[in-house]
Amino acid sequence: MDMDALKRQAAARALEEVRDGMKLGLGTGSTAKHFVELLGDKVRAGMKVIGVPTSEATRADAIRCGVPLTTLDEIDHLDLTIDGADEIDPALNLIKGGGGALLREKIVAAASDRMIVIADDSKWVDVLGRFPLPVEVIPFGLAATQAAMARAFTDAGVSGQMVIRKGKDGHAFVTDGGHWIIDAHLGRIGDPPRLAGLLSVIPGVVEHGLFIGLGSVAVLAGAQGIRVVERR
Numbered sequence: 473m474d475m476d477a478l479k480r481q482a483a484a485r486a487l488e489e490v491r492d493g494m495k496l497g498l499g500t501g502s503t504a505k506h507f508v509e510l511l512g513d514k515v516r517a518g519m520k521v522i523g524v525p526t527s528e529a530t531r532a533d534a535i536r537c538g539v540p541l542t543t544l545d546e547i548d549h550l551d552l553t554i555d556g557a558d559e560i561d562p563a564l565n566l567i568k569g570g571g572g573a574l575l576r577e578k579i580v581a582a583a584s585d586r587m588i589v590i591a592d593d594s595k596w597v598d599v600l601g602r603f604p605l606p607v608e609v610i611p612f613g614l615a616a617t618q619a620a621m622a623r624a625f626t627d628a629g630v631s632g633q634m635v636i637r638k639g640k641d642g643h644a645f646v647t648d649g650g651h652w653i654i655d656a657h658l659g660r661i662g663d664p665p666r667l668a669g670l671l672s673v674i675p676g677v678v679e680h681g682l683f684i685g686l687g688s689v690a691v692l693a694g695a696q697g698i699r700v701v702e703r704r
């Protein structure tokens with residue numbers, strides 16, 4: 473079975489957790505896009521839900537699929553967020569932000585009672601860090617921010633190259649919030665909560681792609697079927 477079919481299976485399994493009347497966080501990326509499409513089918517069949525998109529891309533998908541939308545200005549609390557991930561470890565710590573949506577994704581996940589992470593099982597890892605860690609930064613003072621990030625990496629016992637993400641046009645990739653992304657190639661992150669804490673206090677860092685304690689359940693689709701892992 474191809475990867476895309478697995479992503480859709482994970483999305484379909486997560487959809488079983490959605491109940492009439494729920495306020496939903498709608499994730500970003502190729503897996504979350506399947507969820508939005510399947511949710512659109514349910515809405516057309518009469519299900520009443522409302523969603524908060526985590527990116528402009530997801531907003532456009534949700535509108536196309538007929539999913540009613542609101543914002544976290546109009547409501548301050550969500551029942552459930554369904555989103556993809558770039559890596560998931562056994563504690564359900566995540567790396568997110570491969571698509572550059574990590575800031576809104578984290579705000580939405582943090583405003584939700586529960587977050588279901590949907591993925592094909594290639595995203596499941598023993599230790600986070602093979603996928604470069606996205607860190608959203610303010611362009612102002614970039615060298616100073618990178619120096620502070622390097623010190624945080626040393627304190628957390630990791631090291632690796634920092635690469636400013638480029639867009640298709642060859643210029644710096646700009647997030648929905650108008651910021652840049654530094655992809656940190658760290659290899660292995662032995663203590664994700666510690667690194668998350670160290671990065672969070674750097675002034676030029678807007679947000680980082682380590683999601684600690686936010687994922688409630690992971691739905692992983694693989695060749696052998698679907699595995700549902702709950703955070704302990």
Ligand SMILES: O=C[C@H](O)[C@H](O)[C@H](O)COP(=O)(O)O
Nearest residue numbers: 501502503569570571572573
């Ligand atoms: O910024 C993007 C998000 O964090 C995505 O949820 C993540 O990159 C996974 O995307 P995909 O489902 O396309 O692998």
